[in-house]
Amino acid sequence: MRLTRNVLSLALLCISTASIAQSSDELVYNGEIGRIINENCVVCHQEGGIGPMQFESYEQVLPWAPLIQLKVASREMPPYAYDHGIGVQDLLGDWRLNQEEIDKIVAWVDAGAPLGDLEKEPPRPEMKGPNDWNFAAQLGQPDLIVLSESMDVPANGNDLISTHYVPSGMVADRCIKAVQMKPRGDARAVVHHANAYADIVNSDGERERYGMITEYAMGKWGEMVPDGVCRTFPAESEVRWSIHAFPGGIGATAEGEMIEDNVVELGLWFHEEGYESADNLYKQDLVRYNLGFEGERDASNLILNMIVPPNGYGMTQGFHSFDHPIRIDSYQPHGHLRLSAASIEIFYPETGRTEAISQISNWSAIWHHNHIYGPESAPLIPAGAVLVLKQWYDNTADNPNNPDPDQVVYGGERTTDEMSHAWLALTHLDEDGYEQLLADRKEKEERSLAEND
Numbered sequence: 001m002r003l004t005r006n007v008l009s010l011a012l013l014c015i016s017t018a019s020i021a022q023s024s025d026e027l028v029y030n031g032e033i034g035r036i037i038n039e040n041c042v043v044c045h046q047e048g049g050i051g052p053m054q055f056e057s058y059e060q061v062l063p064w065a066p067l068i069q070l071k072v073a074s075r076e077m078p079p080y081a082y083d084h085g086i087g088v089q090d091l092l093g094d095w096r097l098n099q100e101e102i103d104k105i106v107a108w109v110d111a112g113a114p115l116g117d118l119e120k121e122p123p124r125p126e127m128k129g130p131n132d133w134n135f136a137a138q139l140g141q142p143d144l145i146v147l148s149e150s151m152d153v154p155a156n157g158n159d160l161i162s163t164h165y166v167p168s169g170m171v172a173d174r175c176i177k178a179v180q181m182k183p184r185g186d187a188r189a190v191v192h193h194a195n196a197y198a199d200i201v202n203s204d205g206e207r208e209r210y211g212m213i214t215e216y217a218m219g220k221w222g223e224m225v226p227d228g229v230c231r232t233f234p235a236e237s238e239v240r241w242s243i244h245a246f247p248g249g250i251g252a253t254a255e256g257e258m259i260e261d262n263v264v265e266l267g268l269w270f271h272e273e274g275y276e277s278a279d280n281l282y283k284q285d286l287v288r289y290n291l292g293f294e295g296e297r298d299a300s301n302l303i304l305n306m307i308v309p310p311n312g313y314g315m316t317q318g319f320h321s322f323d324h325p326i327r328i329d330s331y332q333p334h335g336h337l338r339l340s341a342a343s344i345e346i347f348y349p350e351t352g353r354t355e356a357i358s359q360i361s362n363w364s365a366i367w368h369h370n371h372i373y374g375p376e377s378a379p380l381i382p383a384g385a386v387l388v389l390k391q392w393y394d395n396t397a398d399n400p401n402n403p404d405p406d407q408v409v410y411g412g413e414r415t416t417d418e419m420s421h422a423w424l425a426l427t428h429l430d431e432d433g434y435e436q437l438l439a440d441r442k443e444k445e446e447r448s449l450a451e452n453d
């Protein structure tokens with residue numbers, strides 16, 4: 001008995017000395033912790049960034065250590081809610097920390113958030129400033145920047161929606177390589193979301209709707225169009241802006257004061273001229289797919305048949321299928337303050353099987369992410385399979401974003417109404433293109449298996 005206890009305590013002693021050795025080596029700010037914070041947090045938590053406090057030095061980080069531990073352990077920070085272990089995990093622009101990094105932050109704060117060796121400051125990677133374009137490092141400055149008209153947003157009051165047109169200046173159709181929309185300067189705090197559509201102006205000067213260019217919402221990184229497909233930005237077009245501003249802002253970023261001269265910038269990077277007439281080029285489009293009913297509207301634009309009851313829950317589903325194969329390139333669920341979860345699945349009628357593609361169980365209206373699937377993982381869907389979109393709404397007091405659980409929530413445009421749709425960028429394939437992509441993937445997989453042997 002005594003022997004066992006001694007062996008046990010000896011083992012425990014070994015474990016604890018090992019972890020102390022590790023923490024003195026690297027679990028200090030001037031080491032692994034500063035590296036994690038610099039690489040994952042400072043991009044927003046810097047002077048002029050959207051984060052409400054700065055984490056550019058140990059002195060700035062230290063007072064926040066307990067809250068950092070809480071927000072990192074709960075995966076609220078960095079802000080990228082996307083479930084682990086379900087569906088496609090290979091995403092571009094994914095801000096999530098891995099479990100090991102989370103554990104390190106937690107252990108560091110438990111140990112009293114030590115600085116470590118005074119001389120060893122953690123490296124600060126080259127990083128974009130708060131006003132820089134996200135794709136500048138890879139692609140340089142945009143080939144085209146279209147500015148919205150400016151708008152002033154008061155500190156209080158109802159939502160403001162500005163719809164107006166600005167000529168794009170495009171003289172020929174071009175294929176988009178990447179696109180980012182961003183509010184300039186202080187506008188970041190009050191622009192809840194903004195849509196940019198392309199309308200074509202015909203020879204009679206009339207506008208015809210062409211399609212969606214991109215939707216911005218807070219935190220969105222941008223969109224990249226995969227190689228070998230064309231998402232067209234048309235010639236002779238105007239950008240139809242629809243900017244939705246929320247007086248007083250959303251989340252902790254708003255200052256609670258009048259924010260003047262808000263401009264939203266649309267940046268576009270194009271493929272070289274002539275790319276649009278290349279062989280074997282498939283069309284990609286970005287389209288809004290509705291869930292449930294979005295039909296009937298009353299005079300104030302409320303969508304009558306979508307209701308979330310007071311102190312209750314709601315759920316919507318949408319089913320979409322195509323007569324040709326497709327590839328899902330990105331997925332961006334959309335809703336407002338009561339939306340709490342969203343998912344996309346594929347149902348295969350022939351086998352009766354359902355496959356999970358993406359799930360977000362902890363959705364928050366403060367962040368609208370576009371989940372871009374990695375080029376090797378973007379789901380390839382045969383003709384006839386059904387996209388199943390689901391969204392869940394929480395109108396109870398448990399929902400931290402809920403301004404008033406006693407309200408009946410209708411569908412509508414205002415932030416306090418609800419919406420239920422998802423933006424999907426889809427590449428529209430034919431049978432040959434689909435078989436080819438499947439074969440390419442299989443070959444790559446076999447090659448990498450052989451290399452690993």
Ligand code: HEC
Nearest residue numbers: 040041044050051052067068071077078079251252253366
């Ligand atoms: C994309 C920008 C972005 C990134 C990246 C980011 N944050 Fe934040 N953070 C914000 C914004 C905006 C807020 C305020 C709104 C909110 O709380 O959601 C915030 C709030 C916080 C808060 C305060 C929460 C509160 O309740 O007051 C903490 C702590 C925090 N972030 C820690 C971190 C840490 C640690 C990282 C990196 C591991 C990180 N953040 C990465 C933008 C970001």
